[in-house]
Amino acid sequence: MENNINRKKEILRILQERGEVTVKELSHIFNVSEMTIYRDVRELEKEGEIKRKHGSILLNTVENKEPVSLKSCPVCSKPITRSHPYKIIVENIKVVEACCEHCGLMLHQRYADKSVYALTFDFISEKPINALDAWYVVGSSAIPCCSPSVIPFTNKEDAEKFAKGFGGKVLNFIDAYNEIINRMNINIKSCCSTESQPTTFKLSDIKKLK
Numbered sequence: 001m002e003n004n005i006n007r008k009k010e011i012l013r014i015l016q017e018r019g020e021v022t023v024k025e026l027s028h029i030f031n032v033s034e035m036t037i038y039r040d041v042r043e044l045e046k047e048g049e050i051k052r053k054h055g056s057i058l059l060n061t062v063e064n065k066e067p068v069s070l071k072s073c074p075v076c077s078k079p080i081t082r083s084h085p086y087k088i089i090v091e092n093i094k095v096v097e098a099c100c101e102h103c104g105l106m107l108h109q110r111y112a113d114k115s116v117y118a119l120t121f122d123f124i125s126e127k128p129i130n131a132l133d134a135w136y137v138v139g140s141s142a143i144p145c146c147s148p149s150v151i152p153f154t155n156k157e158d159a160e161k162f163a164k165g166f167g168g169k170v171l172n173f174i175d176a177y178n179e180i181i182n183r184m185n186i187n188i189k190s191c192c193s194t195e196s197q198p199t200t201f202k203l204s205d206i207k208k209l210k
């Protein structure tokens with residue numbers, strides 16, 4: 001234990017000197033296994049002293065902090081704070097991000113005539129899913145961002161289970177899209193502004209990128 005505390009102090013000292021270092025290098029320096037170093041590193045990380053980046057260890061200083069994203073949602077102008085925002089990939093080149101699925105669906109209006117692919121993340125597993133194939137719970141009592149909320153799931157069963165607990169309708173992409181567009185037209189007082197000419201489209205109108 002004593003050794004471990006000394007080693008941790010020494011690791012911090014090395015970092016102050018060098019800026020960054022790898023687990024492998026540290027295991028050579030201290031002549032202990034990489035597993036032992038990992039344990040120290042994990043503790044230091046928990047204590048907020050260091051951070052890991054691309055296999056290296058860095059001091060957790062202000063300069064080493066990730067730049068804060070200043071991007072804002074193109075639909076509602078809220079800052080995009082989620083680590084996995086809703087993404088629309090237009091014509092395979094342009095990537096546009098929305099604060100949540102609610103705004104993501106609204107944003108599809110602007111690209112209704114373009115070939116798009118969209119990416120979202122399962123609400124429970126946080127695994128990436130093709131947004132056009134996902135299932136959505138629309139208008140539940142869970143409102144993580146914009147209202148009415150749209151919460152994505154990989155499986156219809158998971159969406160149904162969620163809706164049992166929190167209410168809302170279980171819809172596929174197109175139905176969720178139309179539901180949001182229609183609701184936003186009726187309720188102009190909601191957080192997002194609608195486009196002047198709302199377009200509703202059918203599943204067959206969506207051009208999926210292969």
Ligand SMILES: [Zn+2]
Binds near residue numbers: 073074078099146
């Ligand atoms: Zn938004």
Ligand SMILES: [Zn+2]
Binds near residue numbers: 102
């Ligand atoms: Zn939102």
